[in-house]
Amino acid sequence: MKTATYTPNANLLDQLLDAICVVDRTGRFVFVSAACEQIFGYRPDEMLGQVMIDMVHPDDRARTLDAAERIMAGTHQPRFENRYLRKDGQVVHILWSARWSADDNVRVAVAHDITERKRNETLKTVLYGISEAAQCAKDLPGLFAQVQQIVVEMLPTIEFYLALIDERSASLHFPYPPADTAATAKRWPSEVVPLCQEVIDRAATVLRPAHSDASAAEQTASWLGLALRSDKGIIGALLAHNTAPSRHSQQDIELLQFVCTQVATAIERQQMLSRLHFMAQYDALTLLPNRALLHDRLHTALARARREQSWLALLFIDLDKFKQVNDTFGHAAGDQLLQAVAQRIQRCVREADTVARFAGDEFVVLLEDFQQAEHAAAIAEKIRRALNQPFVLCGQAQRVSPSIGIALYPEHTSDEQQLLQLADKAMYQAKQGGGNSVCHTAQAD
Template sequence: MPVPMDVRQTIKALFDNAVDAVCAHRDGVVVAANPAYARLFGYDVADDMAGHPIIETLAPEEHSRVGEIIRRRAAGADVAPVYTAKGLRRDGSRFDLEIGASVFQMDGESYFIAVLRDVSEAEDSKRRLTESEERFRNLFMMSPDPTWIIQDNRFVECNQAAVNILGYPDADSLKNVHPSELSPDAQPDGESSFAKAERMMGLAMANGLHRFEWAHRRHDGSVFPAEVTLSATLLQGRPSIYCTWRDITERHQAEAQMRLAAGVFDSTHEGIVVTDTNGIILSVNPAFTRITGYAGCEVIGKTPAVLKSHRQDRNFYRAMWDDLLKKGEWRGELWNRRKDGEAYLEWLTISAVAGPDGKPSRYVAVFSDVTELRRKDDQIRHQAYHDALTGLPNRFLLADRLDHALEVSRRVQTQVAVLFLDLDRFKVINDSLGHHEGDKLLVEVARRVGQTVRRSDTVSRLGGDEFVVVLSSFSDTTEVALVAEKIIAALARPLRLAGKAVHSGTSIGIAVFPQDGEDAATLLKNADTAMYQAKAGGRRCFRFFDRSMNEHAVRRLELEAQLRQAIDSNQLELHYQPKVLVETGGLAGLEALLRWNHPEQGRIPPMEFIPLAEETGLIIPLSYWVIEEACRKLAKWRKGGADVKVAINLSARQFHDEKLPQRIEAILQRNKVPGSALEIELTEGAVMDDPGRAIVILQRLRALGLRVSVDDFGTGYSSLAYLKRFPINAVKIDRSFVMDLPGDAEDAAIVRAILDLARALNLDVVAEGVETAEQLDFLAQAGCGQVQGYYFSPPRPAAELDAWISKASWAYSPNRP
């Protein structure tokens, strides 16, 4: 049937560029076809197929079935849009054909569009894929290595080997789980198991193959290392990962052993030589080069004869090899020669290493240079009896020499003096400048002390910063005192450490034989006791031991025991001394001072029990008792309407308590007292021991609202660089600078300098120890804001101050509020 030309051209234009074979037909006759359609059926030109019945492109056995489908579709019946049939090419060959059809309207006429595709290769591929997957599954299930299939980053299948090795009851227990669920929370490198598993699977999908180490966890919770291989693949058309792994625990252990052996070989101080059975050197370690001077490349391939010193004859080496062959080992001393020609003595052990056949396959020689050990027996003895840092006699040699001196003194009726030295401020210098600089200080101390005594005297270092000097053959203790003064003067001179001029000093205790002890131990103990008395006396001085010192020691022990009971037995009391505003005479605040009322001994001076509390650590509970008691009294005063501020002295020990801010905060809350009502006073030494830490603690105290003052300012060793960084409110001028005002020009200059510095740093100033009107007038003219001292009032019990708290001002007359 003729078809209008414009219809054919329109349909042809639509189909020419289609990839699939496409034709249009009407009443079962091809109207138009594209080039792909012609190629599918073996025609050269698509137009050659126009006008042919479409049924001719099918195998004869398909004509009836496909013709029925075409008729039913033309009649408007519901027919499957896609079906398969056997196609027939021009050359008579047959192939599997997939046909899809739809209706196309043009100029009021209905045409059928057929899309055809050769699916023969697809069917073959599908069959081959099915067979391949079947073979793959058989290999998968029978693999001796644990194997998994991963899809969507989860295990979907595993073989029996995985079930057995992980110790699970069955494969179902291991399905549909993420790899991280069979692992510890984190891998050995610290990365979480989940994140690392995701990353590893991503790398496998991106690169096709990825291998890595992984920590697995068995059903019983035990963990072991595994080497995992991930291979990206397609299974049933889905992206998948073929995962196999093996337990590498034994490999890790073997590697660790190898690393250990290699580490020992490379790092041991003993030289090691490995030779074959003919004595040819195969390998040497770094220690061999260090001892002999020969690099490995200079000796490998040669025999150890290159090291011969010719100090041993042939008989020596013959005996060595006889023992080695018979016993498999030889050890002994041997003289060899270094590369530079120097002979050295070595301690050598040679061992045979058996091969697979049990016969020696290698010889390993291990040796150490013992030349210095042989040559320096004197040095060894010196080290046993001398301090390693300073070279001075240590306590063992000191005991020997002191015993000898006492023996001689008994025989010739002379005296022996033991001087016990302890350096002042050594810990501060050592901690602030470092141990290296501290060691330099100790070496310099040893040198200076050695220069002040005779060669016949003994200077010893016991340890730390303690030194002992033994003086013998003197007739009068005045000679001993002169030596002590010379030592103090020598150590008072500054020395440079870390580029700074550093001042130290020493306190010396002296015990004399025979009056202070009959033996070395007693003399040392008594000299030590005298040294502590010298420290208590102001440092940089010396004290001779006498019996009263022992009595003092007993007294200290008794006092310590009684002080431990003082808190619980209500023997402690707070006294308060006013701080006065110079300009108005108003009350600036009170300083709380601890007093001990002993039931039998009466009032015990603070200068006696406070240092003892510091030394024994009792100062911490005592200080917290003071804060609690002061806050309790503050609460009472404030409840009565008086806005009073109380200053508390903190010891250095308490300031180093890590929980100090929290404990003070708890005391304030317990007594319902604001932090602004409390002031903390610290000595320079307390804040300068560790300035960095001090700043942090002070900031935490200031955050509670507390004021902070530096007490006894000017008597310590403050660094101005740190002082400006400290979060403090005020400084207190020590009474030692006030007591001689206004007559002492130096003290006046120091006070003015402190006031100028405080103004520059925006700090308040309190002058302590004001006792006269002249002192007050000077301080007022110099611009001091607050004063404190007996001119206004001594420290008084709280009960005596209750009536004074409400007063607006304090008269400037002695001992009157």
């Protein structure tokens, strides 16, 4: 009995999940099965006659042409991978098995879509990279740049904008992308600020297409805004702009939600470290450097002065009769006075100089990089006159005068601790002389 035979036709091939593609020697499609539409997004009739290489991802075209040459030379390619661009602009990863048919003078290939597998592999790498960056980043701008670089490997058309809520003013500021000037920020898309504010106000994810008046290429692009949440609540928003002519997929959203979680955690940790660092080195009331930071800066300044053979001065300032202010108006008014005094002293010196709150109503000014002793005396007198101007406390004008002592390097001493002691001693001499004066110390024994 003879065995029956059956020759498959195109209808049967169209039932396959993998796509069958036939390309002639010129590189044009002469046959594609129905599965091509599912994989590439084009109907079979749209693909016929098209040049195959034009659909290949630009970065993969050179090696794809090399593989085609080898196939036409008779080398079977059972597992060749490359990327194609779908009709909707999405990237699709293809695993090919291809051979040359000398009888028909065509390349016959089977295309298997491995996009999901590639995505999962990349996702694991991306998630690990983001987690590691969040743990190891030294500062927030560095973290944001690392996250952008990592995510772009998977979502190359994504642009990030990140807004944080200022803890004091409750206003938004944008640490990423870093805007060097106000003009740079003005060139950002108009959607950035209002969308970030909407995400924060609604405490929800916002997904929105570009404005209808955008160009045809931009009308299908979309904006994705996600809230940055910490244990304290909403601390900001992350805005992702898809610049490609395609919308954010659900997988994109899930990835960016993970990014938000990691970024929010890192921001909260960095803010906590910043607060601890500030508490260790700055006075909470006046926001001036405290005694510990003053000693660090004085140590560094003396080393620099010795190296550069320049002058250095310490001005020790004490407010005359400050206790009377506390007794008359209360400690809240006393705190207000100290804050105002700190601001006035800062306005009298250069940005490179240091104004520190030493203790109570005592302040120390570190002056660097000057060539004549008269400079320190001039600054001390400038501070004395500034503090002699009335302060308004509890609706009343109140005058406060300072006693200021000056110690100089190298004139008085080259020792760090002794320099501070001499300035302190000179301040007491000014106070004993009636206050509201400047006194230079005598040279140390």
